[in-house]
Amino acid sequence: AVAFGERVEVNGVTVGFHPAGHVLGSAQISVEMNGLRIVASGDYKRGIDPTCAPFESVPCDVFITEATFGLPVFHHPLPRVETAKLLTSIKQFPERTHLVGAYSLGKAQRVIRLLRDNGYAEPIYIHGALARLCDYYVSQGIDLGDLRPATLEKSDPSAFKGAIVVGPPSAFQERWARRFNEPLIAFASGWMMVRQRAKQGGVELPLVISDHCDWPELLETIKEISPQAVWVTHGREEALVRWCELQGIAAKPLHLVGYEDEGD
Template sequence: MRFEDLLIPKPEGLYCPPGDFYIDPVKPVSRALITHGHADHARSGHAAVMASQQTLDIMAIRYGEDFTKTRQTAEGRTTVGDVTVSFHPAGHVLGSCQIAVEQGGTRAVVSGDYSRVANPACAPFEPVDCDLFITEATFALPVFNHPPPSQEIGRLLDSVREFPERAHLVGAYALGKAQRVIMLLREAGYDAPIFIHGALQRLCDYHIEQGIPLGDLRPATMDKAEAKKLREAVVIAPPSAFASPWVQRFADPVISFASGWMQIRARARQRGVELPLIVSDHVDWPDLTRTLEELNPEEFWITHGRDDALMRWADLTQRKARPLHLVGYEEEGE
């Protein structure tokens, strides 16, 4: 069958005609299958939602229990309309999944956002044989070759030891990146209390409920006098907090930010970041091209991101590819 008979791009998102559902739609629809809980992929207002149980729980935390009229946990292989769907770990954030859609012996896999680097805060990426692979292209430029996360966390701990009198404020998105940074610190042997902004509390609590051992977390609600007494302290907050009065309680903090974009020094300077940490929850260029080589699908499509270089790579390696230019997917996960 033609791939376009199985999945087609629409303004609402990727649509499956034989299943009558959308995957990660950016507008309210009657039935949505959701890859993961980041707000650019998981929106409220859909009449029915199917996702992993963890993604459903995360959506309830972020949007309230009434975020949809009907929710269905993705378990095993499930028939939806005239297609079979299954969910497979994507290695991006807790609960993140690739969605496989099958009909008539043809399988398409929609990856959502994904990572091939081990992440102690979520299940690892699971390669799924497919005829059509649909990928993101957030970091689809050869310049993006991210270092090992342990190396970046080592730089953070070196700075903490070098400047023990200055609190280290690490910007990290509330879902996924914050918990990953915490787990990387724990794996590196940092067992001191980690202070977290209130916006991270509920999602960190949920990770702990799901068996992710984040260790001793304490609220970063101290006043200026208490903040000045902190030594060798790591404080994690969402990036938005750095533009709020909250940050003013810390005297001369080391401002850090954990993101794949920190490989671009101009971005670090624009954000006033003293200690950029290149920690990404997306595939970089080597992992993206390696994934396409390993899966070797008959064709791959690119949902969003930097597709020009990837299309050029497809041409050079004689692979069939198509950019979809879907809109509405931002950088929240980074």
């Protein structure tokens, strides 16, 4: 493994790894040769997240950036505001089990930590698919509080009344989810800004919590790094390319084969 900030030489090319702030261990990669430095961001976010190292702006000549939410319409609310919505819902509907959909790596642990940081000290129940990753986060010093398995086979569904259950979104389309007591479906994703997506997914409580930059954060990052050229990939490339051109920055879309899947 290579540590953040460490530089290695590969066939005359200097390679470095820098925090991306996306999930625990996520890294940008810089490559440098003959005075030219290129940085590939990978997935990244700029918001504060106690479950991973924060994004590091790395000066470079060419910046390869994602653009998952690369449209001016995307302005993400503060995560603590979205977390407060969930806590308010629990108080309003104490008879219902709140099922929170969150991707197993990064998002689930972030949602759990957000709940803890907002004062929720009750046990949080997790789907089995999250157990190993949550254990790993805890082993890395990230406090997630009291986590318990959401095992229905050994419990009456009413035992989860008023509880929070976190699991991968795919699990909520299965019979597993319908066995809880009056389940209220929530989903933590930047895409929950799009109401139609929430409606189509049967999401009753959309939580706009993203592990990607919104439009203002993408612009802020490019301004900070001040590259000579920007290559845009994975998302809404055209708008960000156009903005760069208006700023006098050379830019182009970089279409990567097999990299069309949406993030959250």
